[in-house]
Every structure is written in structure tokens, then in C-alpha cells.
Amino acid sequence: MRDLISAAFQTHPHLPALSLPQGEVSYHALWEAAGQVAKSLQSLPPGPIGILGGREPAMYVGLLAAMLSGRAYVPLNAKFPPSRLAEMLRVAGCAGVLHDPASQPLLESLFAEAQLSLADTRTVSGPSPLGDVTLSVPGADAGLTKSGTENEAFAYILFTSGSTGKPKGIGITPENLQTYLAHATAAYGVAPGDRASQMFELTFDLSVHDLFVTWLGGGCLCVPAGMDMMAPARFILTQRITHWFSVPSTASLLARLRLLRENAFPTLKQSLFCGEALPTALAQQWQAAAPHSQVWNLYGPTEATIAITAHQVGTAGDGEERPVVPIGQPFPGHRTALVVDGKPVAAGEAGELWLSGPQVSPGYLANEEKTREAFVTLSADPDDSRWYRTGDLVRAGEDGTLHYLGRLDSQIQVHGHRVELGEVETALRSAAGGRSVAAIGWPRSGATIEGIVAFAEGSGTPEDAQALLATLQTQLPAYMVPSRIVFVATMPLNSNGKTDRNALALLLP
Incomplete structure (x- = not known):
């Protein structure tokens, strides 16, 4: 991948590679910035590089730098709860995290959630129209190093919803x-x-x-x-x-x-x-x-x-x-x-x-x-x-x-994001003290699912529902948080003794 990307960037150095709200950036400027950051990654122990943020310039510089250094990049969405990001960081075995300087408080919260010390934080980008890029390095951790050694050679690592309540990491190889x-x-x-x-x-x-x-x-x-x-x-x-x-x-x-x-x-x-x-x-x-x-x-x-x-x-x-x-x-x-x-x-x-x-x-x-x-x-x-x-x-x-x-299962797509309803239900069941719960994709517009509605067995007030939703917002990405929670006296069951999701859908307007 490095040779492929290098040839492409050097072929059109003066053309615009990125058009951001802040302005356009040429292939040359983006390549120079990524190369500068890639040098700082050479001294790190084995492992992928986390890229923390949203759509800031540092994200694009960082993922290119990771690839140039021969390491997988692991995007870490700043909108996700720190607990979820910490799980992703540990499973991937990130040797360091690149981010915009403004994301430093979130980075520190993420490391604390992952029970990692912060060994080093420094600016690793040179003068660039793309702004500063910060590298934060976790302290020595045997589990992190083991995972990092196993996962460094992927091109990128992404996490999808998992039915057990934890995101599943998927490594995509350069091939x-x-x-x-x-x-x-x-x-x-x-x-x-x-x-x-x-x-x-x-x-x-x-x-x-x-x-x-x-x-x-x-x-x-x-x-x-x-x-x-x-x-x-x-x-x-x-x-x-x-x-x-x-x-x-x-x-x-x-x-x-x-x-x-x-x-x-x-x-x-x-x-x-x-x-x-x-x-x-x-x-x-x-x-x-x-x-x-x-x-x-x-x-x-x-x-x-x-x-x-x-x-x-x-x-x-x-x-x-x-x-x-x-x-x-x-x-x-x-x-x-x-x-x-x-x-x-x-x-x-x-x-x-x-x-x-x-x-x-x-x-x-x-x-x-x-x-x-x-x-x-x-x-x-x-x-x-x-x-x-x-x-x-x-x-x-x-x-x-x-x-x-x-x-064939309880997996749905919400605006393109893959969601295991079992993961939503696991989080809700925990927040609701173990009571019977269910989640369905709703509303549906033709073949498209617009969101999620959850159900909990037993009595509850609107305030109870809001408290549960507030808890879920700390554990799940926004696209997985139900739009509302409906309390039902008894969870309906089908002929196989399983939750009857069709019957639950009939309760909704």
C-alpha cells in the first residue's frame, strides 16, 4: 500500500487532494504533513495507530501517516462513549493515538477508561496548512503490546456491533x-x-x-x-x-x-x-x-x-x-x-x-x-x-x-451503520436491573430502517425511560441509542417462546 499511495501522491503534487471547510489542501502539502508525522511513529513499539477525532485535518494526516509507517490505522470516533473507545484501543493494541490538540481531554479520558497510563504527549507535525497533530503514547502494558504485535500489519482495523455487548474488531489486510x-x-x-x-x-x-x-x-x-x-x-x-x-x-x-x-x-x-x-x-x-x-x-x-x-x-x-x-x-x-x-x-x-x-x-x-x-x-x-x-x-x-x-438474525442497518440488536438489549438489560427487554428497528420507511425503539417489561414512568436512555448514551454510539423506551406489562412471546418482535411493533404508532 505504501508504494501505491506514494506513486499516486507524487504524480499530482499541485492538484487539490482535500477540500475541507477550512480550505483546499494540495497533494504535496498533505503528503509532506503525513511524512513528517510518520517519522515520529518509527520509535514506537509494535502496534496499530489510533486516529481519534471526527473530520478534522489531523484525522486525514494521521491515517496516511500510519500507512506510510507500515502500521494499521484504527479510527476512533470522538462521538463514541469513552468505554467503547477504550475497548477498541485495547483489542487493537494501539501503540499510540494521533489526534487534534483539542481532543486531548477526550484522549486522557479514553486512556483512563482503558486503565492505561499516559507516557508521552507531543506535537509531531511540522508547519502545515493542516494544523497541528498530537501523538499520545500509552505506558508499557503487556496485553497492549501482545495485541499490537499481532495486529500491526493490517491496513486498517474497524469495529462493528457485536451481539455479546462488545464491539467486534475486524482487521483488513493490505491484500x-x-x-x-x-x-x-x-x-x-x-x-x-x-x-x-x-x-x-x-x-x-x-x-x-x-x-x-x-x-x-x-x-x-x-x-x-x-x-x-x-x-x-x-x-x-x-x-x-x-x-x-x-x-x-x-x-x-x-x-x-x-x-x-x-x-x-x-x-x-x-x-x-x-x-x-x-x-x-x-x-x-x-x-x-x-x-x-x-x-x-x-x-x-x-x-x-x-x-x-x-x-x-x-x-x-x-x-x-x-x-x-x-x-x-x-x-x-x-x-x-x-x-x-x-x-x-x-x-x-x-x-x-x-x-x-x-x-x-x-x-x-x-x-x-x-x-x-x-x-x-x-x-x-x-x-x-x-x-x-x-x-x-x-x-x-x-x-x-x-x-x-x-x-436471518437480529442485525439491522441504521443509516448504513450495522447494529446488533442484541448489543442494544444487553446494555439496556444491564441498565434496567436485569428485567426482560427487547429492541426493534423502527420506524421503517419502505426498505429503510430509520432508528431503534426499545421495550422493557414492567412499569415505568417517562422519567424512568429518560434515565435509562441517559445511561445508554454513556455506553453506546449515538446511532445505537433507542429513540425511546416503551414499558410493557408483559413481554409478548411467539409460539417458540421467544420475544415476539412483530407484536411489539404493533404497539407503536
Whole structure:
């Protein structure tokens, strides 16, 4: 990855690499700043580098510096509770954390939560239009060093929601990432002078596409701010965006605001959607608003490196009568299988989608049990390859086009973020003193889930509900905190004696 990135940055030194609310930054300036910071990482013990913050310039400098130093980067979202960040820091084994100087109080809170001493804090960036970058180094810790040695060589490490109540760490190798980038740059590539959106938090794996597909092509990565994040029509126009990537929920909001007018976005050349089901009607609205753009629906779990299947809207296999756009066909060099009870299904039948190929990650960090459950072999595969079980229910059309039908478990997508409802329930059960609880995705808008509503058995006042929500806000990321808690006299059960989530949904307006 270092050689690939180095060649790209040195090819277009004077073109803009970043457009931030603070102004534009050239490839040369960003490269110089990252190189300066990378030098400071050489003396650290083995381990990935945490990148703490949001969308500050220090985040972009830091993740490039980590890659240049041959270390994995681990984005740590400043909006997450310190307890969650501490778990991520320890599981990854971060040898140091890069951050904006303004994040120092949060950094100290994070280290305290992780029971780590602060051995050193210093500014590691030279004079730069991107501002200062601070490096904070934890004190000696045997567990941290062990994890760091095991995880340093990944390209990046991300954490997804886990059903046990703790986030699951996923390490993506340089080979995984290079395989994805080879396809993505050819299929949706950016050219010098193009301008790409960066709508995703750096803790969301789709941000990796934004960063490196843009920079490998010599384009400018445009970072929105403020209200542009929620309703980015003006951002697309003023920034002259040519390459768009977001979750469908963002497009849905624009549609509700009546901003997807015909030819509204004439500069767009490529429009990509991923992270949740893409309604067919919404895709058609976007195509009308961006008539010069190809519109793609991408699919892929974090474990398979960003995306691994795709379908272009308006092409064969579209199935316009279907409510959602197909997830398409696998990328070259990858295979899919639809499986029930360990065996491939007959043609036309639905089954769990399994994935195999060079983008599939090695597994979960420090979690052999979950790795064995999710990364398996398929008895019908003569190559005895390694497969990843997605937990998604899928059916293939006659031409092999894959159609997403839903989840097989309690995992949902909220605005593109993967949420294990079991993790929400674990946190709520603890906060509620062990009483019976449940969480469901609600409200639903077609194929899109807008949020979460939780239920707790027994009596409770509005003040009790607010107290529980306040506790959850200290333990879960904002997108996992329920919008409200409903108290029910008795938790409804289905015929199998399990919580009847459909019955709970009927209690909501």
C-alpha cells in the first residue's frame, strides 16, 4: 500500500487532494504533513495507530501517516462513549493515538477508561496548512503490546456491533484492500480534476473507498460540514461533485425535501449507494436528478472489505417491479453461494449468502469463537476455500443477479451503520436491573430502517425511560441509542417462546 499511495501522491503534487471547510489542501502539502508525522511513529513499539477525532485535518494526516509507517490505522470516533473507545484501543493494541490538540481531554479520558497510563504527549507535525497533530503514547502494558504485535500489519482495523455487548474488531489486510481498490478504481474510477464526496465517518468502512479511490486517481476529496451532511444538495452543487457515495438514507432525505428534481445534479458522473437496501423508486429518482451519472447499488459487509457485489441501475436483471434494487453480481475473482443447512440451495430458492475470495478478511481480533462461526468451509466446494457467512437472506435470479431479501438474525442497518440488536438489549438489560427487554428497528420507511425503539417489561414512568436512555448514551454510539423506551406489562412471546418482535411493533404508532 505504501508504494501505491506514494506513486499516486507524487504524480499530482499541485492538484487539490482535500477540500475541507477550512480550505483546499494540495497533494504535496498533505503528503509532506503525513511524512513528517510518520517519522515520529518509527520509535514506537509494535502496534496499530489510533486516529481519534471526527473530520478534522489531523484525522486525514494521521491515517496516511500510519500507512506510510507500515502500521494499521484504527479510527476512533470522538462521538463514541469513552468505554467503547477504550475497548477498541485495547483489542487493537494501539501503540499510540494521533489526534487534534483539542481532543486531548477526550484522549486522557479514553486512556483512563482503558486503565492505561499516559507516557508521552507531543506535537509531531511540522508547519502545515493542516494544523497541528498530537501523538499520545500509552505506558508499557503487556496485553497492549501482545495485541499490537499481532495486529500491526493490517491496513486498517474497524469495529462493528457485536451481539455479546462488545464491539467486534475486524482487521483488513493490505491484500484485501488492494484487491478491492484494483476493481473499484477501474469500475468507478476518479480522474485528475474530479471531485468526490466524503459523506462517511472514518469509522465506517465505506470511507476507505472515498479516501483511496479518490487519491489513487488524482481527484479531490470533498468533506462536507454542518447541515451539508444531512441535506447535501447545495454541497453537491457548490463543490461540483462528480463522484457521489452515500447510504440510501441520505438520498431518501433529499427526496422527502423535494430536492431530487430532474437534472438537479448535472455534474455527477458516478453515484454509488451502499450500506442498506436501495429502494427502486429512489434509485430512479436519483437517476433523473443526475442524468449524466451511472447509478450503482453496492453490497458488502465489513468482513469482505467495503463492497463485494454491485448492480448498475437500469441494466439487465434490474427487475423494475421489485421494491429494492438488486445487489448484483460478485466482483471478479470472488464467488457467492446461497446456503441452507450447509448446502447450496436449488435454483430460484432463497438462502444465506456466503462469500469467498481475496477480499474476505482473516477474521475477528481476539475472538476465535466468533471467527470459527462466521468463517467456514463449504462441503460442496471442491477447492475447500474459506467462506464468510453474511447472515443475509438472498435469492438469485435466472441470470445469477442477487436480490437481497433481509436478515436471518437480529442485525439491522441504521443509516448504513450495522447494529446488533442484541448489543442494544444487553446494555439496556444491564441498565434496567436485569428485567426482560427487547429492541426493534423502527420506524421503517419502505426498505429503510430509520432508528431503534426499545421495550422493557414492567412499569415505568417517562422519567424512568429518560434515565435509562441517559445511561445508554454513556455506553453506546449515538446511532445505537433507542429513540425511546416503551414499558410493557408483559413481554409478548411467539409460539417458540421467544420475544415476539412483530407484536411489539404493533404497539407503536
